[in-house]
Amino acid sequence: xxxxxxxxxxxxxxxxxxxxxxxxxxxxxxxxxxxxxxxxxxxxxxxxxxxxxxxxxxxxxxxxxxxxxxxxxxxxxxxxxxxxxxxxxxxxxxxxxxxxxxxxxxxxxxxxxxxxxxxxxxxxxxxxxxxxxxxxxxxxxxxxxxxxxxxxxxxxxxxxxxxxxxxxxxxxxxxxxxxxxxxxxxxxxxxxxxxxxxxxxxxxxxxxxxxxxxxxxxxxxxxxxxxxxxxxxxxxxxxxxxxxxxxxxxxxxxxxxxxxxxxxxxxxxxxxxxxxxxxxxxxxxxxxxxxxxxxxxxxxxxxxxxxxxxxxxxxxxxxxxxxxxxxxxxxxxxxxxxxxxxx
DNA sequence: TTAGGGTTAG
Numbered sequence: 392x393x394x395x396x397x398x399x400x401x402x403x404x405x406x407x408x409x410x411x412x413x414x415x416x417x418x419x420x421x422x423x424x425x426x427x428x429x430x431x432x433x434x435x436x437x438x439x440x441x442x443x444x445x446x447x448x449x450x451x452x453x454x455x456x457x458x459x460x461x462x463x464x465x466x467x468x469x470x471x472x473x474x475x476x477x478x479x480x481x482x483x484x485x486x487x488x489x490x491x492x493x494x495x496x497x498x499x500x501x502x503x504x505x506x507x508x509x510x511x512x513x514x515x516x517x518x519x520x521x522x523x524x525x526x527x528x529x530x531x532x533x534x535x536x537x538x539x540x541x542x543x544x545x546x547x548x549x550x551x552x553x554x555x556x557x558x559x560x561x562x563x564x565x566x567x568x569x570x571x572x573x574x575x576x577x578x579x580x581x582x583x584x585x586x587x588x589x590x591x592x593x594x595x596x597x598x599x600x601x602x603x604x605x606x607x608x609x610x611x612x613x614x615x616x617x618x619x620x621x622x623x624x625x626x627x628x629x630x631x632x633x634x635x636x637x638x639x640x641x642x643x644x645x646x647x648x649x650x651x652x653x654x655x656x657x658x659x660x661x662x663x664x665x666x667x668x669x670x671x672x673x674x675x676x677x678x679x680x681x682x683x684x685x686x687x688x689x690x691x692x693x694x695x696x697x698x699x700x701x702x703x704x705x706x707x708x709x710x711x712x713x714x715x716x717x718x719x720x721x722x723x724x725x726x727x728x729x730x731x732x733x734x
Numbered sequence: 735t736t737a738g739g740g741t742t743a744g
Contacts, residue, residue, distance in 0.1 A: 416736080417736075418736050418737070421736085421737055421738085422737070424737095425737070425738075449736070449737060449738085452737080452738070452739090453737075453738080456738075456739075459739095485738095485739070486737085486738055486739050487739095488739090489738090489739040489740060490739070490740095492739095492740085493739085493740070493741095519739095519740095520740080521739050521740045522739080522740075523740085524739095524740040524741070525739080525740050525741090526740090527740085527741090528740075528741065550740095551741080552740055552741045553740080553741080554741085555741040555742085556740075556741045557741090558741090559741070559742075559743095562743095563743080585741095586742085587741055587742055588741075588742090589742090590741090590742040590743085591741060591742060593742090593743090594742065594743050597743065598743075620742095622742065622743090623742090625743080625744095626742085626743065629743070629744075654743090654744090657744085658743090658744085661744075
């Protein structure tokens with residue numbers, strides 16, 4: 392019953408059902424935690440997790456996965472650390488490690504990831520394709536592309552996710568030729584790309600600076616029956632914008648079948664700052680402000696563009712407005728420092 | 735024992 396509601400996305404109903412259950416066990420808790428995780432309600436998941444006095448492997452796995460899948464990598468690794476303490480009395484399994492590696496990857500923590508690889512062997516857990524794909528992503532993001540490729544070659548089956556991780560890895564490491572070759576290899580293997588794959592491939596083209604190839608790739612999405620999301624548009628706006636094709640990028644935004652999010656306009660604003668286009672920057676900035684009124688980053692970008700154009704008064708006016716409104720830049724994650732201080 | 739893992743820029 393509960394899983395039926397969850398499958399339909401009726402999470403409130405699932406929760407009511409869960410609350411009314413006379414014999415809730417840890418499996419019902421875990422089912423609810425995974426459901427909350429899927430729909431991004433991390434706080435609700437954590438609330439349920441905290442209710443259980445005895446934390447077993449399943450419960451740890453559910454909560455660590457929830458953090459890792461919702462971009463809360465630091466908390467995922469903190470909980471993983473807690474789980475490894477002797478008084479926790481549990482031993483991680485493949486699922487735990489998959490989430491922990493994913494969290495390391497989000498934080499660029501290659502040292503911690505390498506430690507997990509060693510620890511994995513100590514526990515007698517063998518490398519499977521899922522774990523290897525997590526490691527491919529981790530090592531590629533940390534710049535160790537050779538190690539990533541070595542793992543990719545060792546896979547039993549190269550599936551969609553593995554190809555996507557490797558393509559993205561080549562892309563962010565500036566390996567243009569390999570990016571294209573691997574994409575072609577994937578198509579030859581009749582592996583149908585999905586929306587995530589396209590985001591990865593477009594990102595790769597963007598990093599490598601292959602504008603035409605990237606644009607063509609984006610235009611081919613509908614042939615695969617895929618409707619590009621706002622994120623895909625943001626990458627292509629960035630791709631065109633960085634190449635100085637600002638008007639084309641602007642036209643693309645105007646033709647979007649859905650409302651662009653701030654990231655799309657933000658990509659155009661960034662491109663305008665790279666190419667000193669004040670008029671278009673003002674258009675992009677206005678849209679960014681409407682969509683994300685509390686962010687100071689867009690004002691700073693426009694102020695810099697004004698300053699580069701010698702419009703000092705406008706730059707000053709904008710900077711003053713930021714101070715008056717008390718808009719503050721949110722500092723980045725300090726997990727790396729936290730981790731290093733524990734060494 | 736039970737659930738369930740990996741891929742999306744700046």
